[in-house]
Amino acid sequence: MNDKLNTLMADLLRMDSSQVNDELTMAESDVWDSLKHMELIVTLEDEFDLELSPEDIINMMSVKAIREVLERKGIKN
């Protein structure tokens, strides 16, 4: 798990970082709504200094999917 991503997700979703794992999805989280998703996208772009395409954003519906997108852009653990 990417430490920085883990911390960032925990902060955004107001969870303990131990509860954030690859299986966490937008659909299953009460907190991760469409407004939170916008905040997530802007935060990821700021923190990792990258630009996410509309396709990336649509795909980033789980921690696993976010990690995959970040990895495709060369951001690793």
Add this chain to the structure above:
Amino acid sequence: MNLEKKSVLLTGGVAGIGREIAQKLMERGACLAVADINPSGLEQLAAELPGCVTYLCDISDPTQVDECVERWFEKQGHIDILINNAGILFNKPLVRFGPGGVEKHDAASWQKVIDVNLSGTFYMTSSVAAKMLQKRTRGLIVNISSISAAGNRGQSAYSAAKAGVNALTATWAKELGVMGIRVVGIAPGYSDTPSTHKVLSEDMLRQIKSEVPLRRLGRAEEIANGVMAVIENDFFNGKVLALDGGMVI
């Protein structure tokens, strides 16, 4: 926010308060587009303010609003600031004694005032905010409200519309703040503009002035100065600044 070279869309910039705002934006080096429903007024504005782009647009029509926003966005590549100023002043009591007996506020004028003053602000802001989000622009929305939002006698539709604008200002500040977009409001008190003189008789204006601690109407330039102040102060957000000479409705 510094206005130099900023891409700004202003509604209702042909007359009154909007005209003063347009002037000040151009003086500060903004790239300005004005959307207004008055075609001859837009022609005159373009002649008076060289470089100001004009769009004929009725803000109460969401299709026209989207077209206008699209055209300015295509031209500029992004939009930094939206100023929702266009509005119509309207007075009518809820009920009154008329020549034929008791009359009630008609639905058509209620709807018209809500369409322009409230829905127009909603259509413009949703369209511009979508562009800001698309380009991750850390922009600004300025809504021109009114002190009548507190509830003013004889202004059911106008007061309700402006109260709605205040609620939208607070709501959007909460929604868009995380993207770095500020949303602010300015609530003028009674101001010396053509619409004020059209809607209110000289007697009514005298009465109103006597209720203002400063004993006068606001000047369009003073309201426009307030708009410049909230643009420049990057920590002002989600609130509506009253510029009313101390008048309490």
